[in-house]
Amino acid sequence: MKGAIQLVSGTGKDWKTDDRKDAAPSDFVTGIGFDTNPMSAGIKAPEGRLTGAGTVALVNPAENNAFKVITRSMKAGGTVKFNKDSQRYAISGLPEVPWSRG
Numbered sequence: 001m002k003g004a005i006q007l008v009s010g011t012g013k014d015w016k017t018d019d020r021k022d023a024a025p026s027d028f029v030t031g032i033g034f035d036t037n038p039m040s041a042g043i044k045a046p047e048g049r050l051t052g053a054g055t056v057a058l059v060n061p062a063e064n065n066a067f068k069v070i071t072r073s074m075k076a077g078g079t080v081k082f083n084k085d086s087q088r089y090a091i092s093g094l095p096e097v098p099w100s101r102g
Helices: 066-075
Strands: 057-059 079-083 088-092
Touching: 057 066, 066 079, 066 088
Parallel strands: none
Antiparallel strands: 057 088, 079 088
């Protein structure tokens, strides 16, 4: 069992000299976020992904960063509506997804 456990480690950033860019858009804190702590900097969320095809993206409000996605979509000029049937937010009207890491 002990052999299956991997210690978390990363490289902490100095909050005084960091460029203040969002180092990890997947975490909940903007800017340098939790990356000042070496152990926290080693924790990386898996990349999100979109599946399916069409012009509407359904976002589950229970998922991490759902409202970050919604806010970025609205700022990019998209339309956001709540779909009562699916209990998801429907995002449409965007030529490309504004929430990608790119």
